[in-house]
Amino acid sequence: MAVTDIPLAATPAPAVQAQAQARPRGKLRRLLRAAPYLAAIAVIGVFAANLAWRASGSNQWQLELEKNGVKVYSLKSPGAYNKQYKAVMRGKYTLNQLVGGLIENSTEENCKQHIPGCLQVQVIRPWNSRTMSDTVLWKLQMPPPFAPRESVIRSQVSQDPKTLAVTVDVIAAPNAIARNPGAVRLTHMQNQWLYTPLGNGEVEIQFLQDIDMGGFFPAILLNLAGAQQTYMFIHDQLPGLLDMPAVKQARYDFIQEAR
Template identity: 65%
Template sequence: MATVIGTTGDSPSETIARPRSRLMRLLRLSTYLLAGLVLFIFLVNLLWKASGDNQWHLEFERNGVQVYSLKEPGTYNKRFRALTRTDYTLTHLVAGLIENATLDNCLNSIPDCVDLKVISPWDSKTMSDTVLWKLGLPAPFTAREIVIRSQVSQDPVSRAVTIDVIAAPNSAPRNPDAIRLTHVQNRWIYTPKENGQVEIEFIQDMDMGGTFPRFLLNLAGAEEVYKFIHDQLPQLLDKTELRGVRYDFIKEA
């Protein structure tokens, strides 16, 4: 009696070829889907970069802190701006910048800070200093180094104090174990108001560099700026040693 190979009469080679053909179709389909996904992501990024009206928009107001965001056409990252009022003096607020540039303060008061080096100490003639901060990031991201030059100025009429915090990436040798940030253009503005209060305005404009996802900065930026102003800043300022500091170059209103 003859042995039956297949109910349809297919040869063994045809029986093996069918699964291979289906596999090839699946591979081609996967390639098309992947190419389509890449194209979609590219178009979304292109549209996002072109978007924006260069205007500040209120994200939220919470516990006396207003947080705004601004998207400029041609850029990926949003800028963030926080406004609040405080009873600290102008001198106390400036001291929070100058006197807190220490390794102990870095390790104990700044989240993710793992190292600090003063590159150029505070100089009352240039009204500036340059400091290197090193921040640890969760895996798989590489640590970041931020070398910033802080420049202080005061308007002689309004007595408002402006502190420009600008990246100075070439002010210190590069560390192969960290990514050096090259775009930081932050600004503090302390403006005297009625009843002895001071308005604090903080503008954050920075890029984390490397492969750090920019959309995370855009999504979490407003909340992180709020936490910095509402939670971390008071810890940096509420120190007894800062209350007795006096500077000849800062005039109170």
């Protein structure tokens, strides 16, 4: 074979080059054409997952967290997006002191000192010992990008004459005052405190929380962090509120202590 007959591994033919360049462009065009379908599939998947989550739930309390004497349970009801939470603990408190935590702490100074993100407290209807209730607006800062939340809540106190257990129902009253711009007003809150005397100066504290943050606030954030946030409130923040002098010294004619 002559030297000139040896094939040269040189530059590919122009047709081969054009074909190689066309392949990535062709893949890109196919991806772009498929993008709307992929997006539709993703939307359908998220929608189906939301439907499945909303339909799920045992409607039973399940223990999620237990430490430092505090137990936190959650309950998922079929048809609901948000979980409910229940915290249970024991402590050496008087019933008057526990009720005082409600009545004496509705001040901006106490809120900003003991509740992270507190922006404002406004007493709408002061405590009334005849109706055993008050109505207070609380405004809290939320982490970005969420707007501040306002909760106007009516607290109602009652005591069982036989067991002396004290119940405090905390319910949203969103229309008790005109809404303020720049904040989302909570419309659903059905919380409850139950203080049950156990003897020897000890009380069982049970806190039920059923709340919807409203506005732009994904339910998944509340469901993922709810147990830990409930624990932190009961274990870290509540003792500071209850140990304030005005609260520890509180005495009310309508609360009977257990002997």
